[in-house]
Amino acid sequence: MTGDLRGTVALVAGATRGAGRGIAVELGAAGATVYCTGRSTRTRRSDYDRPETIEDTAEAVTRAGGEGIAVRVDHTVPDEVRELVARVESERGRLDVLVNDLGGEHLMDWNKPIWQQDLGKGLQRxxxxxxxxMITAHFALALLSRRPGGLVVELTDGTAEVNDRFYRDECGAFFDIAKTAMHRLARAEGEELAPLGGTAVSLTPGWLRSEMMLDVYGVTEDNWRESTIAPPSFAIAESPAYIGRAVVALASDPEVARWNTRSLSSGFLAREYGFTDTDGSQPDCWRYALEVEWVGGEGDVADYR
Known part of the structure; x- marks a missing residue:
């Protein structure tokens, strides 16, 4: 499966690293113009204090075949988001795809009940x-909704089924609330966009081999299988390109409205559309979790990729 998104204008909010970067680059590979936003630039790091920058992402988009445009934006500041959308409108006159990949994994207090978590970090989360x-949707959807066929993707962690059935206590209440809220936000956006020909979904990657995760396990994308400290289930991990290919599949599908308001995953969409990860496999982290890992079922990780 390949997509042709030449002429498509996309905004990836939170494109600095991880899933956001993977999505931006794959949209570029399909020919799209991609506005890559975030707070980390080559001259000013965000509170993540990571080396990745939006300029790096934009250049990768252009190398892939699209047009990458880096814009520093703090999406918690309405005026900055308003100016961003005004710029997109002025320069392109349209917005076809909005990907909301905004979070803050560095703000999590792992393995702590809510009364032991840092309240300031939790509220910032x-x-x-x-x-x-919601700030980004408020401004961006005013432009996206002007033309039928617009797509909104709310990135989250876990499908609605996973989040309904399991509370991941290692992640904590603030994380849980933020991630489950994306299913409802996509539902609301989808209901509001449907009469105008638009579609909104919530979408989750599986176990993502982000830059931060690779660092945690002391490996790179080239040798990730060789980690000696990662748990066995890390074998189900997927590259950021995989979730990017899921978004490309949605954005290039003329019948994408069939998914409106749905909760989707990269693994599920890979089976539906036929795309693969960079190694040619189709990892399905959440199916593995629901059928094997979290319920004591029988099965090998290899059977789920």
Whole structure:
């Protein structure tokens, strides 16, 4: 499956690293113009204090075959988002795809109940994981909704089924609320866009081999299978390109409205559309979790990729 998105204008909010970068680059590979936003630039790091920058992402989009445009934006600040959307309108006159990949994994207090978590970090997690999504949607959907066929993708962690059935106590309440809220936000956006010909979905990657995760396990994308400290289930991990290919599949599908308001995953969409990860496999982290890992079922990781 390949997509042709030449002429498509996309905004990836939170494109600095991880899933956001993977999505931006794959949209570029399909020929799209991609506005890559975030707070980390070559001259100014965000509170993540990571080396990845939006300029790096934009250049990767252009190398892939699209046009990458880096814009520093703090999506919790309405005026900055308003100016961003005004710029897109002025320069392109349209917006076809909005990907909201805003969060803040560095704000999590792992393995702590809510009364032991840092309240300031927790509230900031809600601001970046919910409020920033809604601020961005408020301004961006005013432009996207002008033309039929627009697509909104709210990035989250876990499908609606997973989040309904399991509370991941290692992640904590603030994380749980922010991630489950994306299913409802996509539902609301989808209901509001449907009469105008638009579609909104919530979408989750599986176990993502982000830059941060690779660092945690002391490996790179080239040798990730060789980690000696990662748990066995890391074998189900997927590259950021995989979730990017899921978004390309949706954005290039003339019948994408069939998914409106749905909760989707990269693994599910790979089976539906036929795309693969960079190694030619189709990992399905959430199916593995639901059928084997979290319920004590029988099965090998290899059977789920």
């Amino acid at each position: 809600l601001r970046t994981g919910i409020e920033a999504h």
